Amino acid sequence: MVEFSVSSGDHERALRAPVVRRVAIDLAIMTAVGLFLAIIGPFGSIQMPLAWRLVSWLGFAYAGYAIYRPMGFVVDRAEAMLELPRAALWFAATLVATVPMAALVWITGHLPPPIPLPGLEEGLLHYFYVFVIGGGVVALFHVIRARGDAADDPGTAPGKRLDTAIADQDPDHAIAAPPAGDNPLLDQLPAELGSDVIALEMEDHYVRVHTALGSDLVLMRMRDAVAYLGETDGRQVHRSWWVARGAVEDVKREGRNVRLVLPRGIEAPVARAQVAELRGAGWF
Secondary structure (H helix, E strand, O other): OOEEEEOHHHHHHHHHHHHHHHHHHHHHHHHHHHHHHHHHOOOOHHHHOOOHHHHHHHHHHHHHHHHHHHHHHHHHHHHHHHHHHHHHHHHHHHHHHHHHHHHHHHHHHHHHHHHOOOOOHHHHHHHHHHHHHHHHEEEHHHHHHHHHHHHHHEEEOOOOOHEEEEEEEOOHHHHOOOOOOOOOOOHHHHHOOOOOEEEEEEEEOEEEEOOEEEEEOOOOHHHHHHHHHOOOOOOEEOOOOEEEEOOOOOEEEEEEEEEOHHHHHHHEEEEHHHHHHHHOOOOO
């Protein structure tokens, strides 16, 4: 069966617009970070002329963004597969991303060639310095994002069922299921995907809506997408996944890891804390 994932031009532009906006905001933050580091001149760089510090630190800031930012995708996938704490995964990802960043800083700092190789102690110290700055910037982004999400959405406590959180929220802020024919979730899907939603997968600030015919990205919060499904029998089985109960075809077990097999070969991970409850509810 062919999976449709191509949307109309208007839909693609609607998806790109917030991405461009967020990247612009991120780069503005990195510009501020680069300017701040250039002014204070950490790790002995204060001895360099201001103009050179500005060029160097701004360049490192933008390069760091290009190196560290993609690690978010790796963390999302690792969290879904390994069921490890997100903070621990980000720490490990930052350790890994610091390797190419440290190499870039070392090479840049010793131009023109030949580039000397650092000794073990010097290399570890250099790596530590870069990790301190890189890790600090990563932490800064998490704080900014967390505050932005909190201001925009009260959120769902970790480990709490999404459908329960929606029911428990302030009635004044509750999202009522829309009338038939006027569904902000389904209305954003290409017509060829139909309306038989089998799963929702969170991808950063987007939700990938899986139907029986294909999938597409929708710019929406997970909690809103679930609310727009109305009375559909399903639940959040993982931090990043909601699954329609009737769509479960099989269950895969690999040690302590459990995955629900859905149509079109989709596999949704089940949080370990949810396994006993799903089994008790007759899901498998």
